[in-house]
Amino acid sequence: MKNFAEVRPDYMRGFIADKFKDSGVDGTVRLKIESDLTKGHVKINTIDIEETTPGVKNASDWTGTYFKGVPITLKAVPVKGYKFSHWEGISNADTKTDTISFIPDTDMNIKAVYSLEQGEPTPLKGYTISGYISADLDGYETSDGLSKEGFTIELSDGQYAAKTDESGFFKI
Numbered sequence: 001m002k003n004f005a006e007v008r009p010d011y012m013r014g015f016i017a018d019k020f021k022d023s024g025v026d027g028t029v030r031l032k033i034e035s036d037l038t039k040g041h042v043k044i045n046t047i048d049i050e051e052t053t054p055g056v057k058n059a060s061d062w063t064g065t066y067f068k069g070v071p072i073t074l075k076a077v078p079v080k081g082y083k084f085s086h087w088e089g090i091s092n093a094d095t096k097t098d099t100i101s102f103i104p105d106t107d108m109n110i111k112a113v114y115s116l117e118q119g120e121p122t123p124l125k126g127y128t129i130s131g132y133i134s135a136d137l138d139g140y141e142t143s144d145g146l147s148k149e150g151f152t153i154e155l156s157d158g159q160y161a162a163k164t165d166e167s168g169f170f171k172i
Contacts (some may be wrong), residue, residue: 004122008146010066010126020067025068026064026069027120028066029066030063030107030108031064031072031104031108031110032108032109032110032112033062033063033112035049035060037060038163039078039079039082039114040112041077041091042075042076043074044072044074045072045078051163070103071102072101073116074087074110074112075108076099076114078098082114082115084094084113086113087110087111087113088111088113089111105140112167128171129155130170130172132164133153134147147168149163149165149166149168150163150164153172
């Protein structure tokens with residue numbers, strides 16, 4: 001049963017592609033989406049690729065399987081203090097707009113690039129800020145207990161930020 005469940009999605013995709021081949025569906029492609037989560041995330045069709053999205057294990061380096069011949073829409077969603085700059089890895093589209101639609105015909109590696117709204121910060125050479133959060137997390141209980149992952153820690157100027165890991169650790 002475990003083996004059946006693991007291979008079933010590939011069979012189902014094959015059945016769907018075969019059913020709709022006369023409508024232009026010609027197999028599947030893999031889309032790899034990269035995004036620096038401290039600056040923003042990507043929305044693919046109706047799904048926000050974030051660490052809190054069910055089934056997403058690594059939102060900064062995510063891969064999904066889609067049908068050839070079926071339009072895909074990507075939207076770059078910047079966090080406060082950042083703006084969308086451009087897309088990398090996409091041709092035949094306006095890579096400077098935050099929302100693009102295209103029909104994939106091959107595997108693709110796509111990256112959303114963001115920049116600061118006021119320009120790039122001057123690096124703080126030789127300085128590191130790190131620590132653990134200690135927050136009142138009442139009402140945020142997950143199936144694994146209390147989660148300290150995904151909180152944004154930023155300096156007051158908004159130019160430097162980091163997200164906490166599962167233990168609440170951050171490093172700027």
